[in-house]
Amino acid sequence: MTIIPTTTQIHDDWIVTSSPMDPLARPLLEALIGEYSARYGDLAEFDQDAAREEVYGRYASDRFLPPHGNFLLIVRNGEAIAGGGFMPHEETDTAELKRIWTAAHLRRQGLARRIVFALEDAAIRQGYRRIFLTTGFRQPEASALYKRLGYTPLYDPKADPAVLMTLPFAKAIGDNAAVLA
Numbered sequence: 001m002t003i004i005p006t007t008t009q010i011h012d013d014w015i016v017t018s019s020p021m022d023p024l025a026r027p028l029l030e031a032l033i034g035e036y037s038a039r040y041g042d043l044a045e046f047d048q049d050a051a052r053e054e055v056y057g058r059y060a061s062d063r064f065l066p067p068h069g070n071f072l073l074i075v076r077n078g079e080a081i082a083g084g085g086f087m088p089h090e091e092t093d094t095a096e097l098k099r100i101w102t103a104a105h106l107r108r109q110g111l112a113r114r115i116v117f118a119l120e121d122a123a124i125r126q127g128y129r130r131i132f133l134t135t136g137f138r139q140p141e142a143s144a145l146y147k148r149l150g151y152t153p154l155y156d157p158k159a160d161p162a163v164l165m166t167l168p169f170a171k172a173i174g175d176n177a178a179v180l181a
Contacts (some may be wrong), residue, residue: 013081015118018073020061020099024080025073029055032101039138055099063087069095070122074111079103082111086119089132094170095123097133100142112145124174134168137161143169 018025036051064071064085071085084100097119102111123131133151135142143161147153151169161167 012076014075015114016073016075017066018071018080018083020056020064020071020085022071022073024075025071025083028073028080028083028101028103029099031104032099035101035104036136040136059087059098064098067126070119070126071099072115072118072122074115074118081106082115084115084119086123086128086131091130091132093127093129094132095119095126095128095130097131100133112142113149116145116149120171120173129172129174131171131173132168133170134166137165137167143167 016024020029033048033051033055036046036054037048040046040051041048063069064087069085069087071083073080073083075081080103082102084097086095086097088094089096097116100112100115100119102109102115120131131151133146135146138161140161143153146169149171151171154168154170155164
C-alpha cells in the first residue's frame with residue numbers, strides 16, 4: 001500500500017493506493033452494497049445478491065490496479081472513510097470511475113469530491129485523457145456532484161431518470177481538458 005498525503009491535510013486524512021480486495025476497503029464496499037440494496041432493492045432484477053455481484057463480482061479486482069487502473073481510499077485514524085477506483089474503459093485513453101463512496105456518517109464534508117479529484121490526478125499520471133462514469137437514477141446526489149465537478153451528462157437531462165436507469169457522464173482531463181475548453 002502506498003500512502004500519499006493529501007494536498008490539504010484535514011483530520012490527519014491520507015489518500016492511499018489500495019485494492020477492492022484490501023480488508024481496509026471492505027467496510028466501505030459492504031456499506032455500498034447496503035446502499036444499493038436500499039435504493040434499488042424494490043426492482044425485480046436488483047436484490048442483495050445483485051448488489052453484492054455488482055460491487056465484488058462484475059469486474060475482476062485486478063482491473064483496478066496500476067498500470068491500467070487504480071483504487072484509492074481516504075483513510076482517517078486507520079479507517080477508510082471514502083474511496084473509489086478506475087479501470088480502463090472500452091474507449092481509447094478513457095478511464096472509467098467506479099465505486100465512488102463515502103461513509104454515510106461523514107457525508108457533506110467534500111470527501112467524494114476529494115476522491116474524484118485524486119482519481120482524476122492518478123488517471124492523468126497513468127496516461128488517460130478522458131473519464132467516463134455512470135451512476136444510477138436513484139442517486140441524485142452523485143449526479144449533482146458529477147455535474148458540479150465538470151462532468152458532462154451523456155444523456156438527455158430532461159428525460160425521466162427512472163426510464164433511463166443508468167446515467168452516463170464524461171469529462172476530458174489533463175492536456176485534453178485544455179484543448180477541449
